Amino acid sequence: MIWAREETLPRAEMEALQLSRLKDTVKRVYEKVPAYRAKMDAAGVTPEQVRTLDDLRRLPFTTKQDLRDNYPFGMFAVPKKQLLRIHASSGTTGKPTVVGYTKNDLDVWRECVARIAVAAGGTSDDIAQICFGYGMFTGALGLHNGLEKVGAAIVPSSTGNTQKQLMYMKDFGTTLLVATPSYAMRIAEVAAEIGLDPKKDLQVRTLVLGSELMTEAMRAELHKVWGEDAKITQNYGMSELMGPGVSGECEELCGMHINEDHFIAEVIDPKTGEVLKPGEKGELVVTCLTKEALPLIRYRTRDITRLMVEPCACGRTTMRMENLSGRTDDMLKIRGVNVFPSQIEEALINIDGIGPNYEIVVDRKGYSDILTIKVEVKAESLMDSYTALENLERSIKEKMRIALGLDVKIQLVSPNTLRRFEGKAKRVIDLRKEGNKNV
Known part of the structure; x- marks a missing residue:
């Protein structure tokens, strides 16, 4: 109509x-x-x-x-x-x-x-x-x-x-x-x-x-x-x-x-x-x-x-x-590479074993930018298996390397531990900026 x-x-x-x-x-x-x-x-x-x-x-x-x-x-x-x-x-x-x-x-x-x-x-x-x-x-x-x-x-x-x-x-x-x-x-x-x-x-x-x-x-x-x-x-x-x-x-x-x-x-x-x-x-x-x-x-x-x-x-x-x-204004520059949160979301959602909630943390050590992606696993039982977590982490890192052209850190966390949002989601914490800016 x-x-x-x-x-x-x-x-x-x-x-x-x-x-x-x-x-x-x-x-x-x-x-x-x-x-x-x-x-x-x-x-x-x-x-x-x-x-x-x-x-x-x-x-x-x-x-x-x-x-x-x-x-x-x-x-x-x-x-x-x-x-x-x-x-x-x-x-x-x-x-x-x-x-x-x-x-x-x-x-x-x-x-x-x-x-x-x-x-x-x-x-x-x-x-x-x-x-x-x-x-x-x-x-x-x-x-x-x-x-x-x-x-x-x-x-x-x-x-x-x-x-x-x-x-x-x-x-x-x-x-x-x-x-x-x-x-x-x-x-x-x-x-x-x-x-x-x-x-x-x-x-x-x-x-x-x-x-x-x-x-x-x-x-x-x-x-x-x-x-x-x-x-x-x-x-x-x-x-x-x-x-x-x-x-x-x-x-x-x-x-x-x-x-x-x-x-x-x-x-x-x-x-x-x-x-x-x-x-x-x-x-x-x-x-x-x-x-x-x-x-x-x-x-x-x-x-x-x-x-x-x-x-x-x-x-x-x-x-x-x-x-x-x-x-x-939400584009992240990581070690000279332009990264958009939407690129990360697209890559994450297609990976089996993890939920749709994630958090992006950017920090700097010395002169190097560190990009960490926190992701919830779907099943709590997975947190008890070191081998399964290691395999999942390796798989996500590889997907991110292909999607972003960067090596990133992956932090797998238990289900329902990351923040939930009723309004506009705030997925990015950039610790490089004064005062920790949420995007």
Whole structure:
């Protein structure tokens, strides 16, 4: 099912709509946001010089630091009295980034999320359980309101108390689950501990996952516990742009469809800022076309992907973005080699005898980086066999050497000993940095 006509517009019609909205947005931010006016003046570009979509690349980038430097409302294009909602990031690495919504912004947000929910298989017949944390985080209320627009019944269970989550799922007949990939796995893990089989004892058949990267290996593991016929998709967004609703997978699973009538996506070389051609991998940059309160221009997301312009088998003609392969700011440099946590996860999940939970610890001894990967074994009995542990450790090391081109240390631990996450998983501890940074 396709929710909106805009998802099937011919390319020329979509680009004409984007250009019209881009011109209006650039003019508005230049007139109403002093920070943007200063950036554009410094770059020597005026709104009148934006005549084609290609002229977008003449405009300066916006970064998270711009939002922090203008905390809390300096990047807003409307007065506070027009705001109906304010959200903010946690601000764990600096001042929080504050985002706001007018009435029209909230309507657009609901529409965008409704589209990705329907693309993922959501319907008005669903009972949708939202296992994101409600609060300043945009994920829970974003999915809540979008699914409500579709007509689904909402169970706003938030995060935590996983046994009670399972009670709700069983007693209410939950059919659609919203969660992070890691928490969806945790729910299935707890279900097994209390004697429930999600495939047989629950009615969840659609999983709409987001807020953290999901590798194809993780999707395969989720299918093992939720069922091979379950619809398991991921979607993309961030609070600065809107929240969830920027893009999402359809059931064809060939990339995330971008709501192009509301966002223009570019991919750039993260080092030079040069715009790359469709199909080339780089950093995603997004321009908001219809946001009233916080209309960001060329926002550098730090997420790594590539764009696909060919139409999808589902019937949508919107550009798609490949599922993320990492972030420029979570890349680890180990002895001169670039390593992404997603590479480690892909390699680990295909190894028999270990569970899906892992932790990456990076340290330095002298002038040498040490990469240690902590992994849970599936069976406690394995911890009593030195030979079995040694063989498993050797097998994992070899897989990592092939995947990463590095020798790493492997630390095998008992089942259920590593941290579990109800929100976004934090897998990396980098002890080389001052203050032990979790990624």
